[in-house]
Amino acid sequence: MKLNTITHTIAVILIASSMVACSSPSPGNTDPSSVSGTLGGATTSTVTQGDNLTSGSEGGSCYGDYVDGVQPRLTNAKLASKTRALCFAEFSILHSGLTRTPLWASEHLTYAELLMDIDRTDNFHAEPTLPADERSELADYAGSGYDRGHLAPAGDMPTEQAMRESFSLANMTPQNPTNNRGLWSSIENKTRDLAQQRGELFVVSGAVFAGATLNSINNRVLVPSHYFKAVYDANTGESGAYWVVNDASKNYKMVSAAELAQLAGIDPFPSISDYSKTNTMALPQP
DSSP: OOEEEEOTTOTTOSBSSOOOOOOOOOOOOOOOSOOOOOGGGOEEEEOOTTOOOOOOGGGOOGGGGSGGGOOOEEOOGGGOTTEEEEEOSSOEEEEETTTTEEEEEEEEEEHHHHTOOOOOOOOOBOOTTSOTTTSOOHHHHTTSSOEEEESSOGGGOOSHHHHHHHTBGGGEEEEOHHHHHTHHHHHHHHHHHHHHHHSEEEEEEEEEOBSSOEEEETTTEEOOSEEEEEEEETTTTEEEEEEEESSTTOOEEEEOHHHHHHHHSEESOTTSOHHHHHOBOOOOOO
């Protein structure tokens, strides 16, 4: 499938200036009214940034995915339209109908849940709770050369339901295969190890769309320029993040939560103190 380049005129560019930093038509109008349902296990709703989600899949609640029950905050207005919060059993995301990808995925990893041994399913599927013109489809990724890369990793999932839900395309972005299977996979593993060592961690993974040009697959789904994975230890007040280029270069750096908010236009932990946002923990090398 042809890879397309989108010029700087596209409204969804998150940061105008260029930056260095899981398998392979322009958006239509969307009814701004709230949408709710439980098809495929997710609860969806249009949201105003800063609002908290109180409903969840099969009686669950998204509160537990966020520090102090406060969801990550999108700080760039260019990506604010057509965002929908989706609550799954073990993670929640903010989905963009402009990029047709998630912008972030939030999880609360615990030692006990990470001990669960759940078989990977690879049951990739379109997300039925999203409007058809705002979601990605399996056909978008076919032959694109990009992996269907998880934001909330399958390896984090403690139940069969959660594993199944993690393969929703609402949790996927077009990811460079070398990055997805190498550097990013290592960061996911190191984050799980860190959560087990510390007992628990809040984790927010995100996709960033930055630069003068952006690529798309099938002329529908935008390709992120960067990824991040931010962590917060509520017991020590420490935080930190990995900042990763979406290419085969293995180019990454470690930043504070405060610096990440400036780079990504997403504040992963808006409720924590300024001190905690700069009190950077020693993250493991991937």
